[in-house]
Amino acid sequence: MSKPMSVLDVNNVLNVCKRRCDDMGVRVEFDPYADTAYTTETTITLPPVTHPVTQEAIDRLYGLVIHECGHHLRPGALKILNRVRPPEHLCGLYNIVEDDGMERDRANAWLGDRKALATMNNIVIGRITEAAKEHGVNNNMDMAPIACLAVYQESRLEWDKESLDNVAAYIDVLPEEAKRLYMELRGEGYVDKFRATVDEWDTWNLAIDLAKRLYPGKDEEYEKLREAAGDKPDPDAETEPKQPPRATDGDTFDDAYGKQESNDGDKPADGDNEGEAQRTEGRVISWKDVVLSEHDEWSSSGEKSNGGFGIDWDGYHDKSKVALMPTSTINVIDLEFKGGQVGTWREAPENFIGDHSESRVFSNQIRRYIQASARTKTNTEQYSGRLNRSAIVRLAMPPVDGGEYNKRLFYNQIKQQMKDTAIFVLTDWSGSMCGNKMNYAADASQRLVHTFERQLRVPVALALFSNRRSQCDIGYVKRFNTRGITQQAIADRFSKFCSYSSGNNDADAVNWAYNELLKRKESRKILMVLSDGSPTGSYKGNPGTALRFVTDKIQKDHKIEMWGVGIRSEAVKGYYNNYVVIDDPTQINQELFTIIKDGYNEYRRHG
Numbered sequence: 001m002s003k004p005m006s007v008l009d010v011n012n013v014l015n016v017c018k019r020r021c022d023d024m025g026v027r028v029e030f031d032p033y034a035d036t037a038y039t040t041e042t043t044i045t046l047p048p049v050t051h052p053v054t055q056e057a058i059d060r061l062y063g064l065v066i067h068e069c070g071h072h073l074r075p076g077a078l079k080i081l082n083r084v085r086p087p088e089h090l091c092g093l094y095n096i097v098e099d100d101g102m103e104r105d106r107a108n109a110w111l112g113d114r115k116a117l118a119t120m121n122n123i124v125i126g127r128i129t130e131a132a133k134e135h136g137v138n139n140n141m142d143m144a145p146i147a148c149l150a151v152y153q154e155s156r157l158e159w160d161k162e163s164l165d166n167v168a169a170y171i172d173v174l175p176e177e178a179k180r181l182y183m184e185l186r187g188e189g190y191v192d193k194f195r196a197t198v199d200e201w202d203t204w205n206l207a208i209d210l211a212k213r214l215y216p217g218k219d220e221e222y223e224k225l226r227e228a229a230g231d232k233p234d235p236d237a238e239t240e241p242k243q244p245p246r247a248t249d250g251d252t253f254d255d256a257y258g259k260q261e262s263n264d265g266d267k268p269a270d271g272d273n274e275g276e277a278q279r280t281e282g283r284v285i286s287w288k289d290v291v292l293s294e295h296d297e298w299s300s301s302g303e304k305s306n307g308g309f310g311i312d313w314d315g316y317h318d319k320s321k322v323a324l325m326p327t328s329t330i331n332v333i334d335l336e337f338k339g340g341q342v343g344t345w346r347e348a349p350e351n352f353i354g355d356h357s358e359s360r361v362f363s364n365q366i367r368r369y370i371q372a373s374a375r376t377k378t379n380t381e382q383y384s385g386r387l388n389r390s391a392i393v394r395l396a397m398p399p400v401d402g403g404e405y406n407k408r409l410f411y412n413q414i415k416q417q418m419k420d421t422a423i424f425v426l427t428d429w430s431g432s433m434c435g436n437k438m439n440y441a442a443d444a445s446q447r448l449v450h451t452f453e454r455q456l457r458v459p460v461a462l463a464l465f466s467n468r469r470s471q472c473d474i475g476y477v478k479r480f481n482t483r484g485i486t487q488q489a490i491a492d493r494f495s496k497f498c499s500y501s502s503g504n505n506d507a508d509a510v511n512w513a514y515n516e517l518l519k520r521k522e523s524r525k526i527l528m529v530l531s532d533g534s535p536t537g538s539y540k541g542n543p544g545t546a547l548r549f550v551t552d553k554i555q556k557d558h559k560i561e562m563w564g565v566g567i568r569s570e571a572v573k574g575y576y577n578n579y580v581v582i583d584d585p586t587q588i589n590q591e592l593f594t595i596i597k598d599g600y601n602e603y604r605r606h607g
Helices: 007-024 055-072 076-084 088-109 111-135 143-156 161-172 176-187 190-196 200-214 219-228 253-257 273-277 356-373 389-396 401-407 436-455 487-500 506-518 543-557 585-606
Strands: 027-030 043-046 331-334 377-382 410-414 421-428 460-466 473-478 524-531 561-567 579-582
Touching: 007 027, 007 055, 007 506, 043 055, 055 088, 055 111, 076 088, 076 200, 076 219, 088 111, 088 143, 088 190, 088 200, 111 143, 111 161, 143 161, 143 176, 143 190, 143 200, 176 190, 190 200, 200 219, 356 585, 389 401, 421 436, 421 506, 436 460, 436 473, 436 487, 436 524, 436 561, 436 585, 460 487, 460 506, 473 487, 506 524, 506 543, 543 561, 561 585, 579 585
Parallel strands: 027 043, 331 473, 421 460, 421 524, 524 561, 561 579
Antiparallel strands: 377 410, 460 473
């Protein structure tokens, strides 16, 4: 098995995949029931990857994203399918030939895409080959597409050297009839024909030629289908964008593209229910309706290989019974725009207004400390740096300490600053925080925002978490790029999020905040988690075990500083190596100052 990956690192890969799809203007989603990746005109659907998460599984997942995004860079293929609506066997051949041309485009355009596609293919065919050797093959399948898959694998070796050994092994385990047919196609020059295609219309014409060769007797029908695709568009006259418009969450096919026109007067449009009911062979509107684009329809047993080589987010991590939500699936509410319920006494915004005078005291305390610590320090007796004029006399002195003393003529200055810092404040807003605990947490959160964002100009973000509406609800009070937020505005947003108060899924909330903080470019990153006790909710498994798993990973990675701030509770000491406890509002300034002072001293020693 490939080496395991940290579940936290997996989120970084998923975020890269999501950004890639966002750049293409398409949605990306995970389907726990999907056998493999597929794409429609607005959405890329990815299969789950099973626990334990491995490097191999993530390599395969990333390759699938590059592959499916590649289809959206050649939208003419889906337009041909929409226009022609060919029979299933021809769609399958077209899928194979178009995949070859599309991946070659990506590989020649971007070295990173070439690497990702080659790695993915090597993994996929290696697994299929292993399964075929172990379980044998099913000789009752249609051998034509299997032979074409072998042609496709040989064609890609023109740029995919990584798959060379596995392609040879893959061809070797083909069923005898498929291998014979593959050798015939190879002898007829189809490998070179695959490599000679330039665009979607070339691959369509080659798919027609393959259909006539492999499924003879209907040449006239195939020629009609060839003509139905229409002529290749004139690139000089083309006015449509080369990539689909950006589809937003909640958009349907019709929202993003408009209602599809029917090809004839009798057949309903693609989006009509009646049209769906009349669906027959030859009516195809997406790759999913034809052949899954990874081509794992051939396996040793003749059944689909069910996504089993792998993050199955319904699974667990090893024996610790831990599973984390993908950060992209967490319910994040922007409280700047989201309306909320205000009615009960503890939801009134005035309850969450902090002590203005104490905020100013805290700001001054932090400012004086930072100024004292950040003064430039001079280190003398150096072998290099700026010349220390008062030490030049050593050049005329006899050698001291073997001449080493005479060489130390220089000095350097070390400037200690806190400007290169980002702070994320994550506050528990569960039902158990009602009463004074909510007030203390709100006061402490506001002091941190006021001091660092408004007084010291240090980037700071603030979010709340609970789980009434979903398994993990996050209320974004202040993002890093929000400037000049008032204490009243913060109190209003605290109040709005009271309607979400329930349990507390600390593990997924901390993991989400950690990933948000990792996006910052500052060299020093601080995560402060304010909570009144142990977690009472989790995505899967035991809540306490899940939180310990997350905090252990974060603390061992040493990418950020993390502090637990107990609000009238010492439970934080069971999860965070660094922690303080606030039992009374008079302790807020001192305990928050402890975090900054101790963390800053540690940062200066190692930073």
